[in-house]
Amino acid sequence: VENSLLALQQIARFWRSKLNIRVIGITGSVGKSTTKEAVADVLGTRYSTLKNLGNMNNEIGLPLTILRLGPGYEYAVLEMGFYVPGEIALLCEIASPQVGVVTNIGTVHASRAGSKDTIYKGKSELIQALPEAGTAILNHDDPYVWKMAGLTKAQVFSYGLDPSSNLWADEVEGLGLDGIRFNLHHRSESMHVHLPMIGQHSVHTALRAAAVGLVEGLSWQDILYGLRMGQTQLRLNTVRTSKGALVLDDTYNASPESTLAALNLLADLIGRKIAVLGDMLELGQYEQQGHELIGVRAAQVAEILVTV
Numbered sequence: 001v002e003n004s005l006l007a008l009q010q011i012a013r014f015w016r017s018k019l020n021i022r023v024i025g026i027t028g029s030v031g032k033s034t035t036k037e038a039v040a041d042v043l044g045t046r047y048s049t050l051k052n053l054g055n056m057n058n059e060i061g062l063p064l065t066i067l068r069l070g071p072g073y074e075y076a077v078l079e080m081g082f083y084v085p086g087e088i089a090l091l092c093e094i095a096s097p098q099v100g101v102v103t104n105i106g107t108v109h110a111s112r113a114g115s116k117d118t119i120y121k122g123k124s125e126l127i128q129a130l131p132e133a134g135t136a137i138l139n140h141d142d143p144y145v146w147k148m149a150g151l152t153k154a155q156v157f158s159y160g161l162d163p164s165s166n167l168w169a170d171e172v173e174g175l176g177l178d179g180i181r182f183n184l185h186h187r188s189e190s191m192h193v194h195l196p197m198i199g200q201h202s203v204h205t206a207l208r209a210a211a212v213g214l215v216e217g218l219s220w221q222d223i224l225y226g227l228r229m230g231q232t233q234l235r236l237n238t239v240r241t242s243k244g245a246l247v248l249d250d251t252y253n254a255s256p257e258s259t260l261a262a263l264n265l266l267a268d269l270i271g272r273k274i275a276v277l278g279d280m281l282e283l284g285q286y287e288q289q290g291h292e293l294i295g296v297r298a299a300q301v302a303e304i305l306v307t308v
Contacts, residue, residue: 005060012063013094021073023095024212027080027088027126028103028145029119030257031205032057035103036079038197038209041230045222047074057081062091082122092129099215100126100154101137101208105144106257115285120144130154137211139204140165157215159207167211174200174268177238177246182206186214195227198236200268201261236265246271254280256290260297267301275302 001007016023024043026036033055040051050073052065057079069076080091105120127136127148136152139145140160149156158165161172163185172182179196182203195206206227213223237249246269250262259280266273275298283290298305 008063009059009090009094012066015069016066016094016096019069019071019073021069022075022099022216023097024075024077024099024101025080025092025095025097025126025129026078026101026103026208027082027123028101028139029106029123030255030261031103031201031208032079032081034202034205035101035208036077038205038227038230039101039212040077042209042213042218042223042226043075043077043216045226046218048072049075049077051077052079055079055081058083059087059090063094066095080126082119085118085122086125088122088125089129092126097126097129098131098134099137099212100130100134100152101212102127102139102145102148103204103208104139104142104257106255116144120147124148124151127152127154135215137208137215139208140168141204157211159211160204167207167214169203169207172200172203174265176265176269180206184210189220191220191224193224193227197227199261199265201264236262251278254278256280256283256286256293259294263294263297263301273302274304274306276306276308278308 024039026032026039036051040049043049050069052061056065058081062078062080065078078095080088082088102123105116105123128151130136130152132153134154135157136154137157137159138148140158140162159167161169167186169182169184172180174180177198179194179198180200180202181194184191184193197206209227210223239247239249241247259277263275266275280290
């Protein structure tokens with residue numbers, strides 16, 4: 001073929017059209033991979049489910065993932081990355097998602113993508129691509145994401161900490177490495193939940209996965225089992241040293257949002273706190289603002305700050 005990438009995409013588009021499956025598309029600035037894992041854990045309690053390996057979420061990785069699908073699969077959970085306008089629209093054209101989940105709009109890769117407005121427009125391509133019979137699952141707590149409700153012809157299902165959301169949580173409590181506790185509310189139902197996900201920010205991951213479960217008709221028993229039994233803690237590894245110190249290894253593609261979440265987790269723990277922070281790159285016009293935000297929080301949380 002003249003262009004192997006276009007050929008790969010064309011084959012994946014053809015193969016997707018032959019499959020009778022439900023596709024869940026997930027995008028956002030932070031939390032895509034963790035949300036993908038949690039959603040796959042929940043759907044996997046009842047259905048044969050495929051997900052992207054690692055972060056194979058671009059114009060190469062997504063077609064390769066679709067080509068792993070066979071007649072035995074009922075669901076595909078596909079993370080969709082964004083660098084330039086039109087990229088997610090292309091991925092949606094190949095994958096034809098019926099459900100779209102947006103995590104948040106932040107400053108990750110802003111040096112390449114541009115402003116938050118440009119990132120908003122790029123991420124919203126997922127919501128605009130959904131069919132009328134589909135569902136857009138949107139973060140009510142993020143003004144940029146919630147603005148997308150007006151851009152889709154699909155049904156809208158909201159989640160967040162705001163009681164006006166379709167699915168919402170309150171009394172969120174971080175238990176350090178023992179996970180999080182919160183109350184979950186949907187319509188007239190309320191339940192007290194304790195999950196092994198680490199850090200208070202993980203409540204939004206749980207809400208997204210639960211929202212997909214509800215939209216797809218799963219019972220609360222299936223949803224909570226999937227959340228409790230799943231392995232969604234992708235970024236964070238914990239190591240106990242021979243001297244008894246606890247090392248939290250959160251080294252990944254850092255942004256102000258993810259670094260803030262790591263510092264907030266550190267704040268939930270007991271003991272002498274040392275923060276070792278590396279680079280936050282590709283922030284573009286948000287570079288100074290992002291680093292100042294982290295500097296303020298690090299000063300509040302850490303007794304020693306080491307920068308690398």
